[in-house]
Amino acid sequence: MFEWTPYVSHGGILRISATSCCGQYEVASEAGQFFVLRQTQDGYEESGRGRAHPKVVEIYAALVIKHQCDEHANRGERPELDDSPQEGDGVANPRDCPPAATIDPLPITTEEEGTPPVIIHDDVQDAAALRDAMTTAVVAKCAKWGFPLPAPVEAAFRTVPRHLFAPEVAPDKAYALDLVVVKRDEHGALISTMSAPEIQAMQLVQADISPGMRVLEIGSGGFFASLLSELIGPAGQVTTMDIDADVTSRARDCLDAAGYRQVRVVTADAEHGWEANAPYDRIMVTVGAWDIPPAWREQLAKGGRIVVPLRMKGITRSLALERTNDHLVSLSQGVCGFVPIQGAGQHDERLWLLNGEQVGLRFDDGNFDDPHKLDGVLASEPAAAWSGVTVTPAEPFPDLPLWMATALPGFCTMTVNTPEGEDPGILSEEGGRWFPYAAVQGDSFAHLSIRPAGEGSDEFGAHGYGPHGSEVAQAIVEQIQVWDRDYRGGPGPQFAVWPIGTPAEVLPKGGVITKQHTHATIYWPDAPFIGR
Structure with missing residues (x-):
């Protein structure tokens, strides 16, 4: 009109x-x-x-x-x-x-x-009301997670019109506590999304952004870049980059429509960063990364910080990393999930299918030597082992899978994909359920499970499959008990990222995950030595 x-x-x-x-x-x-x-x-x-x-x-x-x-x-x-x-x-x-x-x-x-x-x-008033309601919910959720929103971050969320960055959906969907799909590949898999606002808020808290900073965002959608622009003010600079020209073109259009023409949009492979506008006080990675390429460290300003969803043995944590001497040390961690990075930094998990294609075991760091040993493993009678460790339905336990990944050889993640009503061959007790964390030993494997324990609680355990399934299930149960005794409710592990050439004797004791450019370490304070 x-x-x-x-x-x-x-x-x-x-x-x-x-x-x-x-x-x-x-x-x-x-x-x-x-x-x-x-x-x-x-x-x-x-x-x-x-x-x-x-x-x-x-x-x-x-x-x-x-x-x-x-x-x-x-x-x-x-x-x-x-x-x-x-x-x-x-x-x-x-x-x-x-x-x-x-x-x-x-x-x-x-x-x-x-x-x-x-x-x-009018839609403007509706959007403003939705935006305020969303922000109020984000404030509450982040406070519950231990990431209380500073006033500037809250103000940015109450200011930026999120619906203008999600023109494909109705405003109520744009302001929901959920992601918005931007693009899928030819198989229907997500390759670009606008992340859920509470995850974006958590990352901004981790970043601790101040006016005047220079920020690089890796993974473009436009909305997050506009939040960054609000936080750095007119004296700062935001560069957002993505490898996909469709994504950057869309981001540019949305940024312009919302009034953020000052944000610089770049189409390039993030493996090499963007040297033209470096150094950066903050590098904000909004796609799932398997590794930290050298360019990110090299383009980080003195005293700078990288906030990155780093995938370690199939488990992703948003880490706020700062340089200490020759390596990066995490100041905080947050539970999250992101679409994986594309380009040279892409790393595909190795998937081994069981029972046709109904059950899959995913190995992220390191390969399973001989997966054929597991052929037919689900045909065997499952074995169960129980730990005596209980949890209430409302209690989160994000550190348990990290401890399993650190302590259990052959750790992997498990996926189950069956039509409703079909039996995939994975056992769960009546009223209980399985979890996607598993371990493989030779010709057998086991996965984490829970069963009702009475009085509004559930008991952790494991179900094993194969000739030695009971032994693998028992190994999981033993580590559940260690976690419960030594680390449950504690500060959680410490993460660090070291150059690939770092001598083994320099690396901290604990979980050492070797990647292409780096070693990622998961160190549990006062934990006994765990063989690598």
């Missing part, structure tokens, strides 16, 4: 020109206050005024104009045009235009003395 000209600076005032069925309009805005002016034969008359964030002034102004056009349509008439030639020919006659509109935060009304207010139902 409206044709907007680009923003033009005029005497320190933001000016916009628009054409509608009611004629030519100009919007003057300064410091959040704006005036909608309609051109007439005698100059300009005010059609509306109000206050709004500078980035949404154009949207609010459009509502004023839309209200006037809708009034004409509701009356079943078309505005009469003045026949006298003017510079703005086609302007409606003032006598045919409805009363002026006043824009306030809530509600939007038309005001004329002696008449009741008319509510204008």
Whole structure:
């Protein structure tokens, strides 16, 4: 309906020109206050005024104009045009235009003395309400996770119009505590998403961003870059990059539509970073990374920080890493899940299928020597072992799988894919369930399970398969008991990332995961030595 000209600076005032069925309009805005002016034969008359964030002034102004056009349509008439030639020919006659509109935060009304207010139902107000509700929920969730939101982060979430970065879905979906799909590959697998807002908020807390910083985002969607832009202010700089030109083109369009034209968008393989704008005070990785390439460390400013969802033996944690001498040390960790990085840094897990394609064992770091030993393993009678360790349904236990990955040789993750009603061959007790954490030893494997233990609690255990399934299940149970005795409820492990050439004797004792460019270490304070 409206044709907007680009923003033009005029005497320190933001000016916009628009054409509608009611004629030519100009919007003057300064410091959040704006005036909608309609051109007439005698100059300009005010059609509306109000206050709004500078980035949404154009949207609010459009509502004023839309209200006037809708009034004409509701009356079943078309505005009469003045026949006298003017510079703005086609302007409606003032006598045919409805009363002026006043824009306030809530509600939007038309005001004329002696008449009741008319509510204008508009997407902008709906989005603002959804945005506030989403942010309130994000604040609560992050506080529960141990990542309380600083005031600037909360303000950024209440400011940036997330729905403008998710034009494919309705606003209520854009503001849900859930991811938004951006792109799938030819097989239907996710390759780009806008992450759930609570995960984005957690990463921003981990990053501790200050005004004036230079930030590189790896993995573009636009929304996260706009949050970064709010936090660094006009003195800072945000560069967002992605290997997929479709993704960066979409991000550029969304950033422009939301008013974040200052964000730099780059299409390139993130394996090499983006040296042109380095060094960076923060490198924010918003895709799942299997390794830390040298370029990221080299392009990090002194005292800088990398926030990265790092995958270790199939388990992903968002780590806030800072340089200590020749390696990176984690300051915090958060549970998360991201689509995997593409390009040179991509690393595919090795999948071994059992029982047709119904059950899969995934090996992320290191390969299973002879997977054929597991052929037919699900045909054997399963064995169960129970730990005596209980957990309530509401209690999280994110460190247990990390401890299993550290302590159990042959650790892997398990997937089950069967149509509803079919038996995949994986055992679970009545009222219990299985978990996707497993261990393989030779011709047998076992996975983590729980069963009801009474009084609103469940007991941890394991189910094993194969000739030595009971032994593998017992090995899992023993590590559950160690975790419960020594680490449950504690501070959790410490993570570090070391250059690949670091001598083994220098690496901390614990779990050492060797990757292409680095060794990732998982160290449990006061833990006994665990053989590598």
